[in-house]
Amino acid sequence: MATDLDIARAATLRPIADIAAAAGIPADALIPYGRYKGKLDFGFIDTLQARPDGALVLVVGISPTPAGEGKTTTTIGLGDALRAAGKRTMIALREPSLGPCFGQKGGATGGGHAQVAPMDEINLHFTGDFHAITSANNLLAALLDNHLYWGNALGVDPRKIAVQRAIDMNDRSLRETVLGLGHGANGAAREQRFDITVASEVMAVFCLAKNLDDLQTRLARMVIAERRDGSAITPADINAAGAMTALLRDALQPNLVQTLEGTAALVHGGPFANIAHGCNSVMATSTALKLADYVVTEAGFGADLGGEKFLDIKCRQAGLAPSCAVVVATMRALKMHAGTAKADLGTPNPSAVAEGASNLRRHVAAMRAFGLPVIVAINGFLGDTEAERAALRAALDADDITAVFCTHWADGSAGAADLARAVVAATESKAARFAPLYPDDMPIADKLRTLVRRIYGGDDIELTPKAAKQIARLEARGYGSLPVCMAKTQYSFTADPARRGAPTGFTLPIRELRLSAGAGFVVALAGDILTMPGLPRIPAADSIGVNEAGEIFGIF
C-alpha cells in the first residue's frame, strides 16, 4: 500500500506563489522558503486588520487510542471539501515537533489524500520556527545563569528558578539534570529540567502573541525566577526580551503551504495539548480569518484538552469565536474505548461501537458546553460496516448528535463533501452562542473544578498540599484571574491513562501549579504528566533515511 509519503510525493504541487495569489496574498507579501513554503510578511498582515473575519470551524478529537482517529486528516479533508464546494477556505494547523516525528507518533501533516505538503519538509525543520523558539528559550536560560555567575546583582534565589532549558527532541535522559558541575568557572551546581520545546512557555507566548509588539511584551513579563522575598525576576530584568524577540521575529510570520488538492494552509506554532495549550498561533488563525470565509483549524487531542484550551485560553485572549465544532472519531477508536484489543479491531462489532460511543458523546457535550453546534465526523476505514454505522447512529440519537461519515483519507475532498455541507449549514444557522466556560474572576481551584465537572465528567479535584499552597500564592500575587491550562494525560478524562470510555465518579489529582505569566495562564499538572517524552524501544528514527535520489523515506 502507498504510504502517506508516497502519496504526498506523487502529487504535483503548485508553486507557493500561485497558492498565495489564489488566497489573495500578493507576491511581494510572500517570503519564500524553498519552492513550496512561504511566510506572510508582517506588513501585509497589518493591511488586513480592517477586514471582517470569516467563520472559524474548530476540529477536535476524542480521547486518543492506538487506533487513531485522524483529526488532522479530517481537518485537511474538510478544508479541501469546503473549497471544492466553492467556499473561500483556509486551513490553520499546528507545526509538527521533531520529537514525536522520531519517536512513536510520527509526523503531523495528515494522511492519505488529505495531507499538507511538502510532507517531509514540514515534519522536519519546516521554516525553522521551533528552532527559533528553542534558541530564544535557551538564550534566556543561559543569560539567567550568566547573571548568577557574574555576581547575581538582582538577588535571584537560585532555589527558585522557574525557566528550564528546552530541546525539540524526545529525550527522557534530560528530564532531570544537574548543571554547573566541575568547578567555579562553570557556575554553581543546580538542578535543571529540559522540557520538550512544545511544552515551553516561550512556545505558548509565541502562539498567543497578537503581533511582534505583543510578543515582546509577553516575553518581558514571563516570571523566570524569584528573589528571596518572593518578588519576580523577568526577562526584562536581565535585558533578555529584546534578543529573544530578535530571535523570534522571522518565525512569528505565519507559514503558508498547500494541501495535496491545492487549498491554502497556514501551519504555524504548535504547543502540545496535554502539557501546553495545544493550538496553532493566534497570528495564523487571525490572518486566515481575514483572508477566507471559512477557516478550519484543529486543537490537539480531545475536546477535553486542546478543544477546551482553544476556547478558554486562545479564543478568550484573542477574541475569537467559532461557528461550530467538529468532533472526529473512528469506529476502530470507539471499539477500543469499549475495551476491544487492537488485534481485534478488524472484526465487526456494533455493540462495542455503541458502548465506546460514550467517550465520543462526552467530547460532544464538552464542546456544547461552550455554546457551539457540534458535528461528529466519522473518519472511515476499510472494513467499517453498515451495522456498526447504524449502532453508532442509535447511540448518538439520544443526545441529538448528527454523525457524518467521511472517506477523505481515500478520496480527498469528495470524501468529506457531506461533512462540508453539515459545517456550512451549522455556520449559516448562526446557532453558535460561544462563551468561555468560566469567568476570569473565578478562583483558580473553582476553575479547575469546573473543568472536571463540566468537561471531564468527574466529581472534584484533589489538591496536594503543595498545589493548594501554590494556588494561594498565585492568587495573592495577582494571577488569580488567569485562565488555567490543564496538563493531563490525553488518553482519559481522568488522570489515569488506562481508563478509557467515559468514566464517572472520579476526582482529578492536581499535584503542582506553574505560572506562565507571559502566556497568560496557570498550568495545573494533573497526575504524572511529563513535560519531556521518551523514545519507544524501536523509535521511528530507526527506519527514517535518505535514498540514492536524495529523497527522505520512513516519515509517517
Add this chain to the structure above:
Amino acid sequence: MATDLDIARAATLRPIADIAAAAGIPADALIPYGRYKGKLDFGFIDTLQARPDGALVLVVGISPTPAGEGKTTTTIGLGDALRAAGKRTMIALREPSLGPCFGQKGGATGGGHAQVAPMDEINLHFTGDFHAITSANNLLAALLDNHLYWGNALGVDPRKIAVQRAIDMNDRSLRETVLGLGHGANGAAREQRFDITVASEVMAVFCLAKNLDDLQTRLARMVIAERRDGSAITPADINAAGAMTALLRDALQPNLVQTLEGTAALVHGGPFANIAHGCNSVMATSTALKLADYVVTEAGFGADLGGEKFLDIKCRQAGLAPSCAVVVATMRALKMHAGTAKADLGTPNPSAVAEGASNLRRHVAAMRAFGLPVIVAINGFLGDTEAERAALRAALDADDITAVFCTHWADGSAGAADLARAVVAATESKAARFAPLYPDDMPIADKLRTLVRRIYGGDDIELTPKAAKQIARLEARGYGSLPVCMAKTQYSFTADPARRGAPTGFTLPIRELRLSAGAGFVVALAGDILTMPGLPRIPAADSIGVNEAGEIFGIF
C-alpha cells in the same frame, strides 16, 4: 558613526535570483530562503563536476588580539575587488554561530563596506543549517541513551560514551552536567558534556562531506561509544545515520548570498578554528571553484589554527590546492603583539609595529611551509601613519614579504584593488607548490611535534600520561594515519593565551586526544581549551532588540 548594521541596511540588495544568474546558476537550481538567501540544488551541483576548478585564495589572520584584524572583512573586500577587476569571483565563508553573536565576539559577516548581507539574518538563524546540525547531534545522543534505557543489547559501556549533546549557545553551565537523574524512568545517571554546536563532530562531518552519500558514510562511522572490550559503537549500530542524514539533507546544500557590492558568496558550515577544524564546507568551496575563476575563502583565526587545518585537513581530504595565501593584520593588532595596551592603540608607535610584526612573520612562514606564495594585507584604520607603514615594510623586508595596504572597510572594492592585483599576480605566477605539512603515515605524536616546530615556532610537545596512552590506543586501533586537529588557544602560538608576539623555546602540553572518526581526524587538546564558551559580564545579547519598524538592532 554608522554601525555595520546601519551600512548593511542602507544598501540596496539585488534579488538573490539575479545574483545567482550572474554567477551562472539557473533559476531552477536556486531554492529561495527569503528574498536574499538561497540554497543551491544538489542536482545542479552534480552537473558541474566535469568543469575545471578556478583558483583558490586562502585568507587567514594573525594571532587575534582585542584590536581585531578584520579577516572576514578583508576576504569580502578582496572578493569584491577581484570582481571589480573583471574576474569571475565567488566568496566562500563560514556561517556565524549564535553563541558568539550573543556573547562577546559579535557576528561574522564582515564590516563597513565589505559585508555579506542580509547581515542580521545571516548572523541569526540564516537558513537553519546549524539548527539542523544541533538536531542531528542531539537525536544521535538521545538514540544512544534510549538504547541503554531499553536494555543495552549492544553492550555499550556507559563509562565510555564519546558523543556529547550540543547547543548553539554560549552556556558555561552546560559544560559539565549529570543527566538521567530522578528515577529509573529517566534512565541511569551519567555525566554528559554539552559542546557548542560548532565544536561537535557532526559539524566537522558536515563541513568535510563531499556529497550526501559521503555525509551518510561519515556519520555512520563516527565512534560514539565503546563496548567493554574496547570495540567501537557507531551511529550505524543504532540505526541513527539515516535519520541524521534526513535531518541534514537540506542543510548540506550551500547557501548563496551577496556582498554589499553584489558579489556572490557561498556561506556554509562553520566549525570553530580553535576547537574544531575551522573552515567552511567542502560542498561550498568545491561548488564555488566550479562556478568562478577566483574563489576567496577564509579559515578561522591565524595561519597556525584555521590556516593549518584548512590545508592539512580540508585540502588533504578534498584534494584542493590554493594558489596563494593572504595573511591579514592591522597596525593596531601588531602593536598589541608588542605589548601596547588597548587604550594606547591610537598613538602612533612605529617601533611597536616593527616589534609586533614578529607575530605576523611567523604566520607568513606557516603558510609558506605549505608551499604557498603569501601576501600580507594590512587592513587600514583611520590613524595609521606613514611612519608605521614604513616600519612595517622594513620589518617584513628581511623575510621578503610583500605587504599591501587596504581600505576596503571604508571604501569597499576600491580599497582592496591593490590586494586584488597582488593576488592575481601570485595566482598567475603559478608559484604555488602546495603539499600538506606531514604525510599520512607519520605517527600521531610526530604530527603534533611537526606542528609545534614548523608552525608554532616551539621546541616540542609534552604529553600527559593519559594523552600518551590515548595516542598508543588510537594507533593500535588503526587511526594513526588520520591528520591531527589541534584544539588550542587562538591568542598565542603557545598554549598560554597571554603570550603574544612570537614566543620561542616553549613546549606545547597535550592533555587529551579525541577521535573524530567520521570527520577523519584526531583532535588534540592543548592546555585548557574549552569546547563550550561562556558569556561575558555584559553579553552582546544585552543590547540586541527589535525596533518599532520590526528591524533588528544591536548585532555587531
